Amino acid sequence: MHKHYEQVNSQLTQNIAFKLKVPIEAETSSFNTYFCLLLANNILQEKGVENGSNTVISPFSFHLLLSLIAVGSNGRTLEQLFHCLGSKSLEEINSLASQMIDLASPFKESNGVSIGEPDLSFVNAAWVAQHLKLKPSFQEIVEGVYHAEKVVAEVNAWAETATRGLIRSLLTAEALKVVNEDTALILANALYFKETWAQLFDTSKTKQRVFHLLDGEKVHVPFMTSNRFERYLYNKFEDFKILKLPYKTKQLLQMFKSNPEYFNKRFDLVNEKISDFWVPRFKFEFEPPFNRRKAEITEMVDSVTGRLFVRKMFHKCFIEVNEEGTEAAASTAVMIEQQQQSVNPNPSFVADHPFMFMIKEEISGVVFFVGAVLNPSLDS
Structure with a gap:
């Protein structure tokens, strides 16, 4: 499995990106809590209640990945993403994304010393097939607003490192089966959170x-x-x-x-x-299932002979709550494939x-x- 993925990965060129601060100019939409909770509710009903298992997802992680997909979409797909994300324009989506990412980077420098709580971090990454070239407009967004970083290893190793070892094997054996010569893009993000209670439990x-x-x-x-x-x-x-x-x-x-x-x-x-x-x-880990989806993704890469569509989405979450506080992590990845043709x-x-x-x-x-x-x- 590892060798197979390395062979696939050798056909992908890692998108080199930089951490840039994007000024917030447009009036932003608010975080669409309703959509995220509706998503959680559906997962709970389909997976949790039926099996009596615990569930946890990261609406933050989903929201930012869907925002990135929206930047590369068009037509009805973009309209649906506007509705889901509670936004009216790509400017709103990117502005809100910039604020959300800044929120997940709350550390400030004081006399050369990093201060601030909680321990919260968020990163994005993108893998691009060598035969494809990102459109300049989409690459600028990936490298700017979403703070993507240079990726030098497989998605799983990257996700594990980004979540301090809490999320392992984000892309399962099933994912490796569907990664093939038609895979155009893999977009991923990772969120890590650790904080102590204001008042510890004895x-x-x-x-x-x-x-x-x-x-x-x-x-x-x-x-x-x-x-x-x-x-x-x-x-x-x-x-x-x-x-x-x-x-x-x-x-x-x-x-x-x-x-x-x-x-x-x-x-x-x-x-x-x-x-x-x-x-x-x-303390538990949860991995909801997602079915194949189609979308009008036209604004990500140049010279595409066939339409791009979302082939598979993967999400994995971990959470532990104890006397000291909470530690949690989430990672989401999407594979975009080129289609041949009283108190x-x-x-x-x-x-x-x-x-x-x-x-x-x-x-x-x-x-x-x-x-x-x-x-x-x-x-x-």
Whole structure:
């Protein structure tokens, strides 16, 4: 398998690109949270609930890869991507992408010393078939707004390095089977996130408790807890509760089977003393399936004898939540092929039933990760 991929890779010339800051001039659209949550909802319904498995995806990673595809698209495909991304023009898409990438590079220099939290990084990469040449306009976008870097190894090795070893084998054996002489482009990105809680959990207080599965079965898993009557931003609704756990430098859970738009509005969370608080530790990896898609991709390369279309998309996510904080990573790759021709005075929050979680930047509304824990004892 490795030798086969090296042979394929030898027929691809790595796109040399540079990290450039693009000034934000156009009025930008907002991050389309609704689309990302609808995507997560579909994956949850098709893959998670059916198999009782945990799920996690990175809307941030998807959003930026779809943005890059939009830059190289035309016609109805571009219109559909505008709708999905909540944008009206390529200027809006590129401007928002620039802001999102800057958001994932929050480190500043102070007297030569890098400061800032959390540990957050994001990179893009592009492989281009040797017989094809990127259109200057698309190459400028790849090298500028999306901060693509020179790629000197296989996609898998690149993704593993970019995610600090958390995402391995992004392109599976199935991917290697479909990489052939018709493969024109491989676009990929990788996101890494690691942050500690504003208030760490005491590991000595972690203990085994019962978690109730969707099928009525019970499993015993380690639950973390805090001091009684600790204050959290919290609210209770008819069918669910939401509690916000802040990270060290930043100031949701919910059931959204029928209405993912819940997260598109601001909840009136109140600073409450929580009498009984328990949340399970969990650690798992998730890889949703994607089917073959067609698209009008005409603005990426010159001298194409056949139409380009998205042959396959791959996405893999990893997350670990424990007493110290959260570590998560995601990588997305797309293969583009050339076609021949009312609140309680002392409320409690005990997450002992399946729940949803989200890692979200408050000011911009950008969602880095969203997922569901149906069984915290799996993949741990």
